[in-house]
Amino acid sequence: SQTIHQWPATLVQPVGSPLSLECTVEGTSNPNLYWYRQAAGRGLQLLFYSVGIGQISSEVPQNLSASRPQDRQFILSSKKLLLSDSGFYLCAWSVQAGVNTGELFFGEGSRLTVL
Amino acid sequence: GQQVMQIPQYQHVQEGEDFTTYCNSSTTLSNIQWYKQRPGGHPVFLIQLVKSGEVKKQKRLTFQFGEAKKNSSLHITATQTTDVGTYFCAGRKNTGGFKTIFGAGTRLFVKA
Numbered sequence: 001s002q003t004i005h006q007w008p009a010t011l012v013q014p015v016g017s018p019l020s021l022e023c024t025v026e027g028t029s030n031p032n033l034y035w036y037r038q039a040a041g042r043g044l045q046l047l048f049y050s051v052g053i054g055q056i057s058s059e060v061p062q063n064l065s066a067s068r069p070q071d072r073q074f075i076l077s078s079k080k081l082l083l084s085d086s087g088f089y090l091c092a093w094s095v096q097a098g099v100n101t102g103e104l105f106f107g108e109g110s111r112l113t114v115l
Numbered sequence: 116g117q118q119v120m121q122i123p124q125y126q127h128v129q130e131g132e133d134f135t136t137y138c139n140s141s142t143t144l145s146n147i148q149w150y151k152q153r154p155g156g157h158p159v160f161l162i163q164l165v166k167s168g169e170v171k172k173q174k175r176l177t178f179q180f181g182e183a184k185k186n187s188s189l190h191i192t193a194t195q196t197t198d199v200g201t202y203f204c205a206g207r208k209n210t211g212g213f214k215t216i217f218g219a220g221t222r223l224f225v226k227a
Contacts, residue, residue: 036217043121043203043219044158059214090157094215103148103160104205104215 002027006091006107013114019064019078021110023091026072031093033074034104035066038088050074051096086114119206121218129226134191136221138204145207147180147187148215153200161189161202194225 006023013019025031032051036044046059048066056066063082067075074091088111092104120139128134138147146165150158162171164180164187171178177190187204201220208216 034215041222044205044217046214046216049214057214103163104150104158105160106157109157 002093002105004091004093004105004107006110008110009108010111011113013081013112015083015114016080019076019081019085019112021076021089021091021112023074023076023107024072025074025093028072028093028095030071030096032096033068034092034094035074035076036090036092038090038109040087044090048076081112081114083114086112088112119204119216119218121204121221123221124219125222125224127224127226128194130196131193134194134198134223136189136202136204136223138187138189138206138218140185140206142208143184145184147184148205149178149187149189150203150205150217151200152203152220156200158203191223194223196225196227199223199225 003026034049035047037047038044047064048056048058050056050068053068053071064076064078076089088109090109091107094104095102118141122137126134146163148163149161151161152158162178164171164178167184168182169180175192179188189202191198201222203220204218205215
């Protein structure tokens with residue numbers, strides 16, 4: 001069966017420090033991968049999505065970046081965090097099945113607090 | 116850009132009352148999905164609707180996709196305390212692509 005792992009689960013970082021969140025998927029090949037951010041009590045904002053190794057699409061301008069060095073690995077990074085980067089970051093995957101891709105499977109999330 | 120609007124933002128109900136959340140897109144959608152997020156948890160997929168006018172049921176939950184494929188609704192009959200959480204709709208544009216855009220969600224509170 002497919003599983004998705006995301007870490008760390010919680011982190012507190014000072015403003016200006018770097019960030020690296022990692023996500024891996026097991027049990028499937030060539031998935032679509034996504035990074036979402038959820039501000040407290042708010043909806044899910046799509047940050048990045050990827051349809052293959054090295055292929056990253058960015059949805060909003062920001063000081064975050066994403067990379068996909070391997071088929072089932074998705075990394076969210078920042079060189080210098082801002083206070084506004086605080087939030088709940090969710091990695092997700094879906095099957096690549098043409099235009100009507102299926103459901104999203106979410107990781108447990110990483111709660112980031114920038115002080 | 117594509118937007119998916121969802122109302123209401125919050126809903127307080129007495130256990131046993133019905134609940135409905137509405138989703139509206141500025142553009143035609145290829146499909147609409149619904150997710151539930153329990154407090155402190157991550158979103159979990161409930162259902163996907165693809166066809167115009169489609170209606171699907173899961174026990175006390177009824178999902179509808181509008182004829183124009185621009186709006187959708189989730190109705191819960193006789194809410195229970197286990198229904199507590201945030202319900203999100205999520206849509207994808209009719210022109211393809213692989214990104215799923217979420218509504219802001221409706222947070223449901225159920226009082227026993």
